[in-house]
Amino acid sequence: MHYIRLLRPPTFEGSRAGLKIKVIVSITTDLGDSFLSPDAPIGVRIHVKSQSKTGPIWTELTSRASPPTWRAGQRVLKLDLTVPPALSRVFQLHVRPADERLVASKSSVMANGGQGLIVPVWVDVAAPGEESAHVGSRILKLFDDKPYTLHVEEEIGDTNLARHIWDGGLMAVAHLANLLASSPPQGMVEGLTGLKEILAQDKELNILEIGSGIGTLGIGLAQILQAGVLGRTQGANVLMTDLPEAEERIWANILRYNSASNAVPGDSSNRVEVSVDYENLDWEDGMKGVLGPKVKARPWDLLIISDCTYNTSTLMALANTLAQVNRANNELPDLPLVPGANADGDGPLEPGWNSKLMLATKPRHESERKFLDYFEGACYYEDEHVELSLPMLDGDAQKVEIYLFTKKAWTKNIMLAEL
Ligand SMILES: C[S@@+](CC[C@H](N)C(=O)[O-])C[C@H]1O[C@@H](n2cnc3c(N)ncnc32)[C@H](O)[C@@H]1O
Numbered sequence: 001m002h003y004i005r006l007l008r009p010p011t012f013e014g015s016r017a018g019l020k021i022k023v024i025v026s027i028t029t030d031l032g033d034s035f036l037s038p039d040a041p042i043g044v045r046i047h048v049k050s051q052s053k054t055g056p057i058w059t060e061l062t063s064r065a066s067p068p069t070w071r072a073g074q075r076v077l078k079l080d081l082t083v084p085p086a087l088s089r090v091f092q093l094h095v096r097p098a099d100e101r102l103v104a105s106k107s108s109v110m111a112n113g114g115q116g117l118i119v120p121v122w123v124d125v126a127a128p129g130e131e132s133a134h135v136g137s138r139i140l141k142l143f144d145d146k147p148y149t150l151h152v153e154e155e156i157g158d159t160n161l162a163r164h165i166w167d168g169g170l171m172a173v174a175h176l177a178n179l180l181a182s183s184p185p186q187g188m189v190e191g192l193t194g195l196k197e198i199l200a201q202d203k204e205l206n207i208l209e210i211g212s213g214i215g216t217l218g219i220g221l222a223q224i225l226q227a228g229v230l231g232r233t234q235g236a237n238v239l240m241t242d243l244p245e246a247e248e249r250i251w252a253n254i255l256r257y258n259s260a261s262n263a264v265p266g267d268s269s270n271r272v273e274v275s276v277d278y279e280n281l282d283w284e285d286g287m288k289g290v291l292g293p294k295v296k297a298r299p300w301d302l303l304i305i306s307d308c309t310y311n312t313s314t315l316m317a318l319a320n321t322l323a324q325v326n327r328a329n330n331e332l333p334d335l336p337l338v339p340g341a342n343a344d345g346d347g348p349l350e351p352g353w354n355s356k357l358m359l360a361t362k363p364r365h366e367s368e369r370k371f372l373d374y375f376e377g378a379c380y381y382e383d384e385h386v387e388l389s390l391p392m393l394d395g396d397a398q399k400v401e402i403y404l405f406t407k408k409a410w411t412k413n414i415m416l417a418e419l
Helices: 167-180 193-200 216-226 244-261 293-297 312-330 366-377
Strands: 002-006 011-015 018-028 042-052 055-060 077-083 088-097 121-124 135-141 149-155 205-210 236-242 274-280 302-306 337-340 347-351 355-361 381-389 399-407
Touching: 002 088, 002 121, 002 135, 018 042, 018 088, 042 077, 135 167, 149 216, 149 244, 167 193, 167 216, 167 302, 167 355, 167 381, 167 399, 193 355, 193 381, 193 399, 205 216, 205 312, 216 236, 216 244, 216 274, 216 302, 236 244, 236 293, 244 274, 274 293, 293 312, 302 312, 312 355, 312 366, 312 399, 355 366, 366 381
Parallel strands: 205 236, 205 302, 236 274, 302 355
Antiparallel strands: 002 018, 011 018, 018 077, 042 055, 042 088, 088 121, 121 135, 135 149, 337 347, 355 399, 381 399
8 A cells, every 4th residue: 555645744835926835745655665656647636624704625726637646756746836815724735646546545445455545644734934743644434334534643754663654554444444344345355253253242342552653553443443333332441552752643643532532423323432542561671571550450352463573573572562461461350260271271260361462464574474483482372364455556466464363361471482
């Protein structure tokens, strides 16, 4: 998948001829390491949102008949667009492919990787003379028949891993929405029945995300569960964790989630409460059993991870952090009775906690597959997995894989020895 990016926030320039807005666009992969190289030029449309007497209105600044284009070999597209004098106070700008069929705007269009897609961007624009925030938003409509969207912001012109969007998280959110939709879209990959079973349980669900970045997966899943899918009537708690460098952006996205939750338009009759929270968790601490109070507070039904297994040098810390979370779960009071430890793991019943882990990844190199060995070493056993084709417009086929693992309570003290 490709992403429309701004290389810096839009700026205004005033002249006698009127106000101009300068926008520098690029279209790249999630990592930003490869520019879109399409067979035929791709038109780009830019709209701005401004205040009118009757409320906010969107106006196109690019020519509908002959929009600017992005071509193979291009690295940036610089645009100077005239703002019609009648528009008072422009406060948002939206950049998207001109061809509607290429827009990655809803989960259902991402179900079948046949059609290459581009993720559009929205940017808040400061008044002329003021500096705009270095932040762009990604918005994904989760269901065709329900008013729930994923809305996350990421940093413009920042290459920090924790501060922008990744294919693994976005594709996993789209797939989860499709999996739980009342009518799953045509062409979607079947599977992950175990995951559907966990999410369909009508009990308060506790979900912990490890390495959440800007919160795409955790917040996306929270929005999906809010919609009361599969007849769920009870709420859920989603706790996201990452390094301190992720904090500012993720709290901004939690704030967005909370305000969106308080204002779900249209049919929200089935809506259930889903809380979203954040706590720092460095795997270098986690692997030693140093976990924060929020992580230790609940037994987690489901751990979720996306795009965190690309670096084999951190897999040991990650796998042992998961094992330590499992150990902490098993030390909580009032746990249910589950089969205790013996060689087969079906010893006499004792209080304990079995949990599941969903992991999404866009494999970037062969050595990444080692995560399966590391996870098995920490007693996370694979139940099933699916492979989703990434909707690419150019280059080699790519995919996102989603795995479901189980960790049984009786393996609570098993940590991974160095491989
Ligand atoms: C490629 S990003 C993926 C982010 C997010 N899961 C997503 O899919 O959008 C990898 C994430 O792992 C986090 N990470 C890397 N090393 C970590 C560590 N030692 N402890 C905690 N998080 C770590 C990074 O901060 C980053 O947010």
